[in-house]
Amino acid sequence: MLNIADTLHRWCREARPFALATVIQVSGSAPLPPGTALAVDTGGEAVGSISGGCVEGAVYELCRQVLESGEPPVRARFGYSDDDAFAVGLTCGGELEVLVQRVDPADQPHLVGALEQVPAGLPVAVAQVVDGPEHQLGRTLSVLGGGSAYDGTLGSRQQDRAVATQVRALLRAGRTARVEVGGDAGSCPEKLTLLVHTHAAPPRLLIFGAVDFAAALSRAGSFLGYHVTVCDARPVFATPERFPHADEVVVDWPHRYLEATRVDARTAICVLTHDAKFDIPLLRLALGLPVGYLGAMGSRRTHEHRLARLREAGVPDEHLARLRSPIGLDLGARTPEETAISITAEIIAHTHNGTGLPLSRVPGPIHGSVPVAQVSSPDALLAA
Incomplete structure (x- = not known):
């Protein structure tokens, strides 16, 4: 739902009821990931998309039905139709499950505060019950950027505390995930499956070297x-x-700046300096940090000399294996602009475990399996 947070926030401020259709699970080549949403207000205005066009009409009508009837949340599955590829279904061959619910802003006032965080660029996570007892289906609980408090309720204080713990971990990691809680006396008796929608601060790209490529x-x-x-x-x-x-x-000196700044598992570092007095102290430090991507520009000969210097500086081989150099994918890039595309393409492929090969040469679904984690504890999440 956070992909359409600005419009939903406006509707909530205007106390305008709406139907919310959320992708809660996908398989195959479904075009959009879990958490993506489409909403329809009482006047028939629609915002968002859940399939890139394949099943929008059917979901729109389902939204109108739920909105007008006031019926409880419903789940619907859409998939490829063998009889008619252009019937209601995903012609791309994937399947998706959608939860459609009526939202009355007066009943969920905490959503207003959560939704206004996104246009402001602030981190927020909203946990939405997508499977469990019927009376809890569709309920939400939100955690704002600080993570110290939560708002909303899923039904009981015990459940809320158990869910808030996992939501905070997901918010720190900047990940959207399906989470299961309950089913035991230690946390809460009823088992719930939630989809945690996360809007985190933007990931960082640190570029060292003020050159044309930068x-x-x-x-x-x-x-x-x-x-x-x-x-x-x-x-x-x-x-x-x-x-x-x-x-x-x-x-500032690159290594000195990196030592003082914040990095995390979503941070990408690109070293473009071509100068050992900058590169070696910087890479020695960077190779020991838990960043998502680390690449350095230079020829293969430059890279070999760089590796030798780093080994002399005491960097172990398992750390050196993390360094992507020469930086970028083999696109035949020549200009700074083409090189930038080559580098960012490698960052994208690395982030999503892509092959970097042409899709025409890769078998199977073009979107692969959507990386929405099933996690059962904060420790499991942070270790993933």
Whole structure:
């Protein structure tokens, strides 16, 4: 639902009831991931998409039906039709399950506070019951960025505490996931399956080296939704005017800046400096950090010399194996812009475990299996 948070927030402020259709599970080549939503208000206005067009009409009518009748939430499954590929179903061959529920803002006032976080760029997570006792289906609980408190209820204080613990872990990791709680006397007697919708702070792209390639890469990174930082120790090159698409331009020694800044498992680091006095201290530090992607520009000869220096500096081989150099995918890139696409393509492939091969040469569903985790504890999540 957070993909349409701005419109839903407006409807909630106007106390306008609406029907919310949420993708709660997918298989095969379903085009959109769990958590994606479509909503319809009492005037028939629709916002969002759940299939890229394949089953929108059928889901719209189901939303109107639930909204007008006031019936309890319903689940519907849509899949490929063997008899008629253009009947109601996914012509791409996948299947998706949708939960459709009526939302009355007056009954869930905490949603207003949760939904307003997204347009403001603040982190928030909303847990939605997608399987369990009928009287709890569709209920929500939200955790805002600080994570210290939650709002809303799933039915009991015991359940709320158990769910809030897992939601906080997902919010820290920036992941959307299906979560199961309950079914035992220790947490709560009734078993619930929830879809936790997460809107986290943008992932970081740290670019070291204020060169022409960095200008193109900062633009591509911004387009992909990264919070982009360009860092270089040379003030004559590291200026906001040269990098208008960067969120911040820092004049500092790269390793010193990296040592002082925040990174996490979603952070991508690109080293473009080509200078050992910058590269070696920076990479020695970066290779020991829990970042998602680390790449360095340079020829294969440069890379071999760099590896030798890093080994001399005491970096173990298991850390060196994390370094992607020469940086980027083999696209035949020549210009800074083409190189930026090559680098960001590798970051995307690495993030989603893609092969980097042409889809025409990869068998099976083009979207693969959607990485929505089934987690049973915060420790399991953070270890994933």
